[in-house]
Amino acid sequence: MSWRRGNDVLWLVSLAAAGLTLWCVTRTALLGLQAVWLDIVFVLIIGLGEVLRVRTPGGASGSAPMSLAAGAGLALLAGSYHGGRPAPPVCEAVTVVAAGMVLGSLVFALGRREALTARMPLRLVSVAVAGEVFHLVAGLGRHGHLFARPDHWWVVATLGAAALIGVLYLVLAALTGGSARASVRTRLLDELDGSALVCAAAVATASVIAIGSWDLGVWSAIIFSIPMLVTTGALRRYAVIRQTQAQTVRALSRAAEVAGYIEVGHSDRVADLSVRIGEVLGLRSRRLNELRSAALMHDIGQLSLREPIPGGATLLATGPQRLDIARRGAQVLERAAVLPAVARIMAEQAVPYCELADDSPVRTEAGVVAVANAYDDLVGAEPSFQRQAQALERLRLGAGSQYDPAVVEALEQVLVHG
């Protein structure tokens, strides 16, 4: 996820983050810093957390679980004590979070890498809003330090506020991230799928940091950040493996291109179009990934042909031949016992719509690859308006028999709305 024009919610959140920062910094400047050493330690931890940005398992970039955990932990401290001394108020906590983010971004900027990430304002807003709400509700109008003793009411309130931060963060991430074509519901489910666990780990750490600070002071944040550091390492390795896996799938599709069986670029175009159609059809992120892989590799079965089909267009092959090629392509994956769902899409994309089994779990995906493939065979690398119209007309004629009507309709939407 990066900065993108037309994403209104992201602009709103960023604006809110800027406004909150300005307000909190001003207030802190007026009140003076209450806990300088605590602040410095948290700035360093949050800064480190921002430097160690990772992709979520769902694929969204710019997640920084350690930063979220430390920032939320500091905000939850507000109104209580750390190591016997009064903890800083929420506005100071937000100032510290902003300073940590600036520090982390500076490191990125010095390394000439993209310093800003859309998830940064999300983190700041969630921490600030939940911190203020916690303070308001727990204080019920009182001022100064709300909790004189570390009683159970305080623990429960801290846990509740931590949960609020998590929920707020996930909802904002779903609203600002994901594909513009996907519905809010799909994006929310994808976000839950992709980062709910990491987010839960972060807010649990935040509450431990806050609760632990009562006795342990600043050491609570330092020591209890360690599990998040380990989790961040695991997430980084996971992201690298996912990327490598995508590259390997791409290499498989390249094999057929290098061998001259299919035109260079065909697989990429079919994959892109398939994903766009899949988004219009409301497919979830995991299924979209499988769809992309299957679309990239849909032609590798052609490697078993003695001679390439002229132009590589499977539309020119006869029905049984097409089925045979698709089945052999799927076998490449099946032999290695890998990606069973992708193999199934690859096998079924050559089956005419009316013959597809009703209970096939990949019925939609197979239909999407079939339509995207046929469309690309008809239109080719250089689409003209006339060719597009003719291709669409031909696909419409086949809708219901050869092609899935819902998919043809979705293709039309993609072509019209881009």
Next chain:
Amino acid sequence: MQRWPTHLFFAALFVIGQQLRLRVRPSDGMALSVNAIIAAASYPLLGWAAALPALASVVQLRRRVPREARLFNAATAALSAFAGGVVYTVTGGPVGAQITEGPVATALGSLVVAMAAFTATNVAMLAGVMYLDPRSHTPMAQIVRRAVSTATLQQWAFGFVSFMVAQLWLGSVGPIASLLILLPIAIGQVMIARGEAEQRVHEATLLALAQALETKDPYTRGHGERVAAGSRELARDLGWDPAAVQMVGYAGLLHDVGKIAVPTGIIRKRGPLTSPEYESVKLHPLRGVEVVRGIEFLRDALDGIRHHHERYDGSGYPTGLAGDQIPLFARLLAVVDAYDAMTTARTYRRPRSHEEALAELTSGRGSQFDPVQVDAFVALARQGTWPRPQPGRGRRAGAPERPR
């Protein structure tokens, strides 16, 4: 003071700890020893007596470990915990009732020394038993290096966490809050496990890429996998570092993938190739590089794929490099590849025997192959442990089993 409930509690923790397999990072086979972590929490409660509950680590439910090994492990844990506990107390770490008083930094300082004592005792015990074991060939430096690896670092990090959990437990908030830290730790483990699963998927996808060629040429079935296994074994025997061993395995798996671009008629042809046909076969190393170029982590393997048909005297293809100009990966692959090609059936000839193939390799020593690689390979092959036939895989019906 009545401390037996605390002893029982930590004994239970040690027993549970033996059944867990905490991981620090995927697929490097390093399981974290939880003993040091549990011991760290017991110092402020038990002092030197931390050794007693550590004895409970003798209980091993899941894995079948020989009795001697279990006794040795428990003794090591107890001795290490004893050393840690004594050092913790001597350096002024707060024990028992004083724990929540005094500054946290002092307690952490004592803990650092205590964990150093634990690790040192642990390493000394391990090194001692490996030194006494006549079957072990591991050099002392390697034992020590392995003990002081990243795993130890993380063990220390988690030691700090568990020490702080103990402080919280006894502190003003009580036990419930400190249990919360288990959630992020467990989620970290889930993420590591997911990474491992994804890694396995990726390995299998690479295998699928290597096998894509087999849709075209059934005779090459299993060739890539055998060359991968052989290259890894040879590289390990030559003392390469683990990362290079793994990478040469990938290069071996994918070295022939460019044959996908050679026309099927030529690949399946019986009898000698004409000159233009041979020219198109000679392009396959470069085509292979073209296919896998996009896979970033294989960058080091590309040289092996590109140059595996170079000859040591410079008459090979595609670039005619000679001697040490040929990348090391390629020189190693050339030997393993040639052996496997000779000992399996091809369209145009029957397979040769193990001895014939080794003789052929030796005669190509210095002309076709790097002498170092050939000598190491022949020595390894004569030990009789390798190559292992892989049953049910890569063997065509009717093809003779390779002799051991």
